[in-house]
Amino acid sequence: MKLSTISSLLLSGASCVVAHPTKRAAPKITDIDILQYALTLEHLEDKFYREGLANFTLKHFEEAGFNETFYNNIKEVSYDETTHVSFLTTALKGLNATPVAECTYAFGVTDVASFIATASILEGVGVSAYLGAAASIVDKAYLTAAGSILTVESRHSAYLRAAQKQSPFPQAFDAPLDLDQVFTLASPFIKSCPESNGKLPVKAFPGLMVDAASKDIKTNATIALNLQQPIDSHEKLYAAWIAVTGPTFTPATLVGGNKIETTVPEGFHGQTYVLITKDNEKVSDDCVAAGPAIVEITGAQGSP
Ligand SMILES: *[C@@H]1O[C@H](CO)[C@@H](O)[C@H](O)[C@H]1NC(C)=O
Ligand SMILES: *[C@@H]1O[C@H](CO)[C@@H](O)[C@H](O)[C@H]1NC(C)=O
Ligand SMILES: *[C@@H]1O[C@H](CO)[C@@H](O)[C@H](O)[C@H]1NC(C)=O
Numbered sequence: 001m002k003l004s005t006i007s008s009l010l011l012s013g014a015s016c017v018v019a020h021p022t023k024r025a026a027p028k029i030t031d032i033d034i035l036q037y038a039l040t041l042e043h044l045e046d047k048f049y050r051e052g053l054a055n056f057t058l059k060h061f062e063e064a065g066f067n068e069t070f071y072n073n074i075k076e077v078s079y080d081e082t083t084h085v086s087f088l089t090t091a092l093k094g095l096n097a098t099p100v101a102e103c104t105y106a107f108g109v110t111d112v113a114s115f116i117a118t119a120s121i122l123e124g125v126g127v128s129a130y131l132g133a134a135a136s137i138v139d140k141a142y143l144t145a146a147g148s149i150l151t152v153e154s155r156h157s158a159y160l161r162a163a164q165k166q167s168p169f170p171q172a173f174d175a176p177l178d179l180d181q182v183f184t185l186a187s188p189f190i191k192s193c194p195e196s197n198g199k200l201p202v203k204a205f206p207g208l209m210v211d212a213a214s215k216d217i218k219t220n221a222t223i224a225l226n227l228q229q230p231i232d233s234h235e236k237l238y239a240a241w242i243a244v245t246g247p248t249f250t251p252a253t254l255v256g257g258n259k260i261e262t263t264v265p266e267g268f269h270g271q272t273y274v275l276i277t278k279d280n281e282k283v284s285d286d287c288v289a290a291g292p293a294i295v296e297i298t299g300a301q302g303s304p
Helices: 003-013 015-019 031-055 058-063 068-094 112-134 140-163 179-189
Strands: 190-192 208-210 222-227 237-241 248-254 259-263 270-277 288-297
Touching (some): 031 112, 112 288, 179 190, 179 288, 222 270
Parallel strands (some): 208 288
Antiparallel strands (some): 208 222, 248 259, 270 288
């Protein structure tokens, strides 16, 4: 083999690293950063429920097929989120930090059905956010506090999923998301934040959405994902499906400048997260081209 061939093979194998020669170590994340990040998400959820309950009355819920028990439980969920906000705010003040304030949001909710569908997605993302941040928390007291919020968010998620006739616990493990992945999912809802909030050590990747034509998505289905920004890439692309045991990679094909096709691998059910990456060995923020997208995969693990 000629030397030029070998070096070009090496180059193509290491394309993500070559594209980022000044790859820095990830900035050190402190417990204050994590509490601010959690508070950012809790503010979003808190405002979301308060706004939804101001938009829609019990009568609207009943017309949408939900009864009074359900309506009262949504009020309870809203109360939980408000309580999480005040808990995290107090914790940050106790550390002499200035807690981030509520931002302005655009939730795009049009009716009770879209309110509940969005609520369910937000709760699922909340679970994955706490799960993904847990390992970075240094002080064990905060880890327990974060865990006690996570378990409540996961019950909210199960309740909302069941109310929409989705499996409440579609698989044995929930998927952890890192800060940048969660911020990518949250940022389309955030219109602007007070200047005084400062900047969190997080960034959003280009957005990725399941194409509306891909419906009732099951294992092995070919799905289309829409890119918010076109990828100009001659490199190989992969879809990385996030799981606690590590990602599963499937080949991803660019179809035109802003659409990608890939196949749903086995072992993923319920609210699932997929990224487009240039690496098929690990998911590193340097190699992410877009996403995550949220893909609802029907059917439950263990069911026929
Ligand atoms: C409340 O209604 C406004 C106006 O229709 C809408 O823009 C917003 O997304 C709704 N929010 C929720 C959470 O229902
Ligand atoms: C609402 O529906 C649930 C589930 O079917 C039921 O357990 C509950 O009693 C109902 N509540 C009311 C007020 O009818
Ligand atoms: C998915 O495809 C693989 C490979 O063709 C096959 O073995 C498996 O049974 C399929 N799974 C489902 C759930 O269809």
